[in-house]
Amino acid sequence: MKYLLFIAFVLVIGCTSTVADESIPAKASVILEPGQTVDADFFQSSETGQAITAYLSCEDFDCFQALDSIVASGSDAVAPLIIILEQGLPPGVPKLAGNIQNQRVILALGELRDERAADSLIPFLEDSDPLIRTETATALGHVDEERALEVLLPMLTDSDQLVREKTAIALGEIGQAEALPALRDSAQAESLDHVRQVMEESISAIQQD
16 A cells, blocks of 8 residues: 555656646747737747847847847747837847947848848838948848849948948849849949949849859
């Protein structure tokens, strides 16, 4: 009888332990969709949220390790980043001041190369900050080449030289012949030698494809 009671006790403990183990993953993956909202709990309880928080609060110049953690999250990180870009971070989540947050979110979305981000990125081509426009031009070339070709051509005449340069690079990487007329016109009109050279290199790259 004592032996049977001991076996029953072991079985009960084992069942209890199994149930508890199943509830342990407090950092389990949380799947979001664009258009939803995120609260502070998401950034504290999910691995993706914690990776995003570490990246957006990183005060070092070199935050690529934090960015790598987001990229490792894959598609799970796309929707939260889109939500942050459209709605900002919720109260209670640490963030950096100014436009650095948007720059980093745009960079991360470009690295994730998911076309769901295109609609949220396009409006930032008109941002007053040239660094935002630069990051957006690069990111769009990664996430949706077809949409990017349409919206990036006007950016070849942007008032900022870095935006023009990065736009030309993005168009060269996309490699579509439809960009050649605009690139040729912009190269001919470009007053800065180094920017003109980048445009000419993109023209050559497209012609060789």
